[in-house]
Amino acid sequence: MNFCKLDPIKLPLIQIFGLIFLTTAAILLTIGSIFYVEGKSKILNVAQTQCVVDKIFTKTSVCILYIYQHNCYVAAWSIHHLQRGNRFSKVYGTTHHISSSNALKEAHKHPVDSVQTCWYDKRSPWLIQFTKPNTSSAIIHLICGVISLILSIICLYYMYILMQQRIRRNTRTLPHIQIIYLK
Numbered sequence: 001m002n003f004c005k006l007d008p009i010k011l012p013l014i015q016i017f018g019l020i021f022l023t024t025a026a027i028l029l030t031i032g033s034i035f036y037v038e039g040k041s042k043i044l045n046v047a048q049t050q051c052v053v054d055k056i057f058t059k060t061s062v063c064i065l066y067i068y069q070h071n072c073y074v075a076a077w078s079i080h081h082l083q084r085g086n087r088f089s090k091v092y093g094t095t096h097h098i099s100s101s102n103a104l105k106e107a108h109k110h111p112v113d114s115v116q117t118c119w120y121d122k123r124s125p126w127l128i129q130f131t132k133p134n135t136s137s138a139i140i141h142l143i144c145g146v147i148s149l150i151l152s153i154i155c156l157y158y159m160y161i162l163m164q165q166r167i168r169r170n171t172r173t174l175p176h177i178q179i180i181y182l183k
Contacts, residue, residue: 011162018155025148032141039135042121046133051079051091051118056107058100059092072096073103077110079118079128089128091118 055078063072075093097103110116110130121127 011159011166014155014159014162018152018159021148021152021155025145025152028141028145028148032138032145035138035141036135039133039138042133043135045122046119047122048117048119048132050082051089051116051128052082053110053112053114053116054078054080054088056104056110056112058103058107060100061096063096070098072098073100075103075107075109077107079116081118081120082115089120089126091128091130 057076057078058073059076061072061074063070074096077091078088079091080088093103093106095106097106116130118128118130119132120129
């Protein structure tokens with residue numbers, strides 16, 4: 001095992017990397033699991049409908065970047081359902097823009113009087129979006145978490161090998177002591 005040659009600095013570095021990978025794995029697996037459960041419940045409770053865009057506009061909100069606070073703009077649409085009794089709702093974009101003109105460009109992707117496929121939550125029919133919910137970001141978090149977990153296991157195994165070498169080296173350098181029991 002040439003790759004396990006004992007260096008004084010290897011063991012602490014392996015311990016640090018193992019701890020970092022283990023912590024990262026725990027965080028990513030937790031976040032991924034939460035996102036997956038939430039996304040799966042949205043997928044199971046969503047239904048497709050046809051919507052007509054009545055009006056496009058922007059919604060202003062406050063964004064905080066580090067300590068800097070500024071206005072952000074989100075594309076928004078006033079729509080009504082064709083298949084659900086002409087119920088009126090509002091759909092908000094998910095991207096925050098620094099300028100209102102960029103938000104309006106996004107809003108024009110769904111022009112006024114156009115019929116769009118939209119998705120609504122069966123439990124809360126006023127919650128509408130233009131894209132079908134999915135769990136792809138949750139799956140990416142889970143995959144990265146598993147990779148981090150595998151890397152932490154490799155680091156822990158390598159640390160175990162280095163500890164065994166240190167123990168063997170220390171027992172060889174100790175003087176031979178013989179214990180004699182007297183009756």
